Amino acid sequence: DGGITQSPKYLFRKEGQNVTLSCEQNLNHDAMYWYRQDPGQGLRLIYYSQIVNDFQKGDIAEGYSVSREKKESFPLTVTSAQKNPTAFYLCASSIKRGGTSYEQYFGPGTRLTVT
């Protein structure tokens, strides 16, 4: 089946540790995105990538890093510099045509808890 997978579903870490969240898609989509969602809040864009080996900061990139070495994969690292890392992290992908991104499809998300 085509889709977006994120792993793990739940992740627990101690403060001060870096952690990497996985996001893989087999939809052959060009663009991929990482969002963060806090309780009762909307989605906030962390990073996005429109093409392999290129990515851009979103609204809240501080304390996060990404890579896009393959079209299918867009891992997100939450570093110890991120002040409030506990959140629901969502990865999405979309087809980019003519400069306008089309609808996004989301993975099931990873709930990160840092104590």
Next chain:
Amino acid sequence: RKEVEQDPGPFNVPEGATVAFNCTYSNSASQSFFWYRQDCRKEPKLLMSVYSSGNEDGRFTAQLNRASQYISLLIRDSKLSDSATYLCVVTLLSGGSYIPTFGRGTSLIVHP
């Protein structure tokens, strides 16, 4: 001013009711518009795209008003299963790329 604004609700309606949500956006150069549905503790799922001519999918109707910079979602004959948060998404131009921007969502509770 927030780029994409929605009334957070909650909208509490009985089964069978008709309910409408609005979403306003600030950038007149916005290109694409969507409604997503998000269930509690789940990922958002695309409900429908919104076209200039308006579009309908079963009990759901979406409208776009570019002059007033808002989109709407109408749900007819509400079902208990329609209870969810509805997210408005507007694609804005940022740094040469079109980036989706989400509203905070409108909560809908359909009761028996």
